[in-house]
Amino acid sequence: MQRTASARWHGGIKDGQGTISTxxxxxxxxxxxxxxxxxGGPGTNPEELIGAAHAGCxxxxxxxxxxxxxxxxxxxxTRSTVTLDKVGEGFSITACDLDMTAKIPGIDQANFEKLATAAKENCPLSKLFANNAKITLKAALVS
Structure with missing residues (x-):
């Protein structure tokens, strides 16, 4: 399976503008x-899109x-918070924090935590970031 997205940019880094399409x-x-x-200006940014993708994945x-x-x-x-930090001469995504709340009939806390952790470690986007960013999970089971 392959999916595509594209970006277009015009101008310099601070005065330029771009668009993103999927x-x-x-x-x-x-x-x-x-x-x-x-x-914090209007429009989207790559980190917001990565956060949405990670939450969905x-x-x-x-x-x-x-x-x-x-x-x-x-x-x-699930909400994903992506942290972009200045590292050396450039920037790097240093953390992806997942905050999930779920309502699941019949599950106990131990199974819930085990399965949530397995999902965090095995979703394709977590695997992509695993060697470069700290990925955390806060999971709450609600009744």
């Missing part, structure tokens, strides 16, 4: 630039692990 069209010419990435992986263990979630909600 194959599916869910993003089509979404604006991004220096202000949206480093100054982990959540699906957790659903898979639950299904394989005989459970079905009523709901799973």
């Amino acid at each position: 194959q599916t069209g869910v993003l089509k010419d979404a604006p991004y630039g220096f202000a949206s990435r480093f100054e 982990f959540t699906m992986a957790f659903s898979l692990f639950l299904t394989n263990a005989g459970f079905k979630a009523d709901s799973i909600e």
